[in-house]
Amino acid sequence: MEKMVNVYFSGKRYSVPADLTIMTAMEYAGYTWKRGCGCRHGFCGACATIYRIKGDNELKTCLACQTQVQEGMYVANQTYSADYDGTLPGDLQLYWM
Secondary structure (H helix, E strand, C coil): CCCEEEEEECCEEEEEECCCEHHHHHHHCCCCCCCCCCCCCCCCCCCEEEEEECCCCCCEEEECCCCECCCCEEEEEHHHCCCCCCCCCHHHHCCCC
8 A cells, every 4th residue: 555645736635645746646636737847857847836844834946747745745836827926826825834
């Protein structure tokens, strides 16, 4: 039985296999990448992502195709912000614990 971790995409909790990258975990959770997935090998930078870990107030940046999910990870992917107004997505603003 594979180990599962709880991660949050767009404020919703998903239980995903611990060995997935953020990109593949989002696909596992049912999200479809329409843009921002680029090369899937870390060269293009199209999947730049902001995340934080529950209990840690530090925002971190990464490439979703290269970063493994962690327990309590809150992910805000830039692909959701087509009309970016300079504020953080709601899932990072609302869930400071």
